[in-house]
Amino acid sequence: MKLDTMMNDFTKKHVLGRVLAVVYTMEFQKRGLPPAHIVLWLVAIDKLLSVEDIDNVISAEIPDKDADPVGYKVVSQFMMHGPCGAANPKCPCMSNGQCTKHYPKPFSNSTFMDDDGYALYRRRDTKMIVECNGIHLDNRHVVPYHRGLLVKYQGHINVEWCNR
Incomplete structure (x- = not known):
């Protein structure tokens, strides 16, 4: 349905x-x-031809808890990867001590394209955190999403930009 x-x-x-x-x-x-x-x-x-277009549709950041409590709640509940790594070495995404999904991602003040044409999303160090099993997760752990879809469907909806 x-x-x-x-x-x-x-x-x-x-x-x-x-x-x-x-x-x-x-x-x-x-x-x-x-x-x-x-x-x-x-x-x-x-x-979506520019990084600004991408940023208007896809986010990889935790919304401000006060300015957007609904967004904060759904991102916290559905779009945080982990904890994995040293905080949870038995996490299913772990292989040989590394996260197979490459989390945590690096902080980045802007979205840009890598050499292969993949979008690396804006993940600013905003100091926003989500606590998951006693571990503080920040924007480096956010799975990219579309806010409108996330709020409407209340589930994990990973949205990525592809250029292939």
């Missing part, structure tokens, strides 16, 4: 822009609900 509503948000309501094509798969696991992996192709005029 949520998937149908979300697909309608993408294809009819154009929450991320007008969609030219969409492909998705369902990943059936032995635990929890099956996640969907969705790739959207946007019409040329709606593509």
Whole structure:
């Protein structure tokens, strides 16, 4: 049901822009609900062409708890990676003492593209933290998200910009 509503948000309501094509798969696991992996192709005029465009749609920062309590709550609840690393070496993402998802990410005052064309999202050192199992997590641990989708669907929704 949520998937149908979300697909309608993408294809009819154009929450991320007008969609030219969409492909998705369902990943059936032995635990929890099956996640969907969705790739959207946007019409040329709606593509996110600048880092400013990307920052207006995708965030990798903890919202200010006072200015945006709803955003803070959903990011804290659904979009924090970890704790892993030395704080939790038995975390499922760990392999040979390293996080396979490359968290914590480095702080960055701006979004930029790496040499391979991947977006490295803005993660400023804002001093905002989320406490998870007694460990303080900051913007280096935020999984990229779209605030509107996150608030509406109240679940983990990782949103990434792709240029391939």
